[in-house]
Amino acid sequence: MSNGNGIFYAYAKDLKNDTIARYIITFATRNVADVWYRAILDSVSQGHERFASVRRVSLQLYTHEYSEKTNITDTLNDAQVAAHLRGQMFFTLLNDKPAEIGIFELGIFIVSNPLKHIHSFYIRSVPQPDTYWYYDMVEGGVFASRNRRTRFTVTIVDKKRSPGTFMVDNDEVYITLGSNISFGVDVNKENQLAEGRAGGFPFKFSCFKTDFQIELQLNGPAVKAGPTVAQDSSGLGAIVRNVDKGERWELV
Numbered sequence: 617m618s619n620g621n622g623i624f625y626a627y628a629k630d631l632k633n634d635t636i637a638r639y640i641i642t643f644a645t646r647n648v649a650d651v652w653y654r655a656i657l658d659s660v661s662q663g664h665e666r667f668a669s670v671r672r673v674s675l676q677l678y679t680h681e682y683s684e685k686t687n688i689t690d691t692l693n694d695a696q697v698a699a700h701l702r703g704q705m706f707f708t709l710l711n712d713k714p715a716e717i718g719i720f721e722l723g724i725f726i727v728s729n730p731l732k733h734i735h736s737f738y739i740r741s742v743p744q745p746d747t748y749w750y751y752d753m754v755e756g757g758v759f760a761s762r763n764r765r766t767r768f769t770v771t772i773v774d775k776k777r778s779p780g781t782f783m784v785d786n787d788e789v790y791i792t793l794g795s796n797i798s799f800g801v802d803v804n805k806e807n808q809l810a811e812g813r814a815g816g817f818p819f820k821f822s823c824f825k826t827d828f829q830i831e832l833q834l835n836g837p838a839v840k841a842g843p844t845v846a847q848d849s850s851g852l853g854a855i856v857r858n859v860d861k862g863e864r865w866e867l868v
Contacts, residue, residue: 624649628707630682631669637682638710639689647785647822648704649675654784655698656691664696736769736794737867739824747830749855749865751793751811758801758809758855760830767794768801770867773818785822790815809855828855829862 624646630637643649653672660668669681670688680688689707691698739749741760748765749758758766772781773788783789791801792815802812808831819827830853 626676626678628678628680628688631671631679632681637680637687640708640710641678642706642708644704646675648701650782650784651786652691652698652701652705653678654782655701659694659697662696666694667691667697736767738765738767739865740868741830742864742866756811757804760853760855768792769794770821771815773815783821785820785825787821788818789821790817791819792816803857807856807858809857823857823862824865824867826864827857827859827862828865829858830854831856 622645624643626641626643626649628637628639628641641649643652653670656667656670659666666686667680667688667690669679669686670691671679673679678688680686682688692702692705692707693699741747746762747760748762749768750761750764751757751766751768752759769792770783771790771792772783773790793799793801798814800812800814800816801809802817804810809828
């Protein structure tokens with residue numbers, strides 16, 4: 617999830633015509649791009665098929681079938697689709713080919729794939745990329761480690777979402793241990809991530825960008841003496857929830 621918070625760009629072109637209705641789409645963030653495309657998919661699934669032709673070919677390329685009533689730019693003017701995103705994204709019309717006036721070209725951006733509902737990941741620190749979340753069975757909690765790591769499954773709370781739905785910042789999600797959905801990650805009285813109820817605590821997906829931090833630096837002592845922690849040469853620190861004051865983590 618190392619997509620950052622900066623401006624994000626994509627191309628859009630008419631599927632049946634290479635000379636008209638070609639756009640650069642400018643999004644405030646990568647998350648806005650995901651929210652916009654999911655709004656299109658949701659509107660179609662709910663019976664509003666005006667923009668059913670819009671397809672995401674890749675993270676930076678979309679296709680659509682242009683007409684006066686279904687131009688992709690009008691997704692921002694349709695209250696049933698993405699009018700709520702006006703001010704967070706815009707379309708720039710590329711020069712039509714027959715005019716042959718200039719060339720507009722985007723650079724190549726390295727971006728991660730969409731992160732999908734009910735998939736398992738390792739959770740890695742962005743500022744310390746050798747550091748991962750590790751579930752310690754003896755301590756019953758989640759720690760940061762440089763030499764151990766555990767796979768966690770991230771699941772959207774909304775049961776109406778089908779497996780494979782890509783996740784966006786505003787989604788509430790459960791974090792569970794591997795494929796064991798009865799082994800949820802919860803928050804204890806000290807705000808540490810710990811073994812909890814089935815499903816676990818409903819976090820916002822954006823929490824991975826803002827809410828989790830290491831209680832003690834990894835080059836310091838272990839967070840507490842315990843049969844596993846004390847023997848770990850990496851010097852474990854507990855992962856704690858600190859809303860809007862945490863560091864960035866990515867799912868890999």
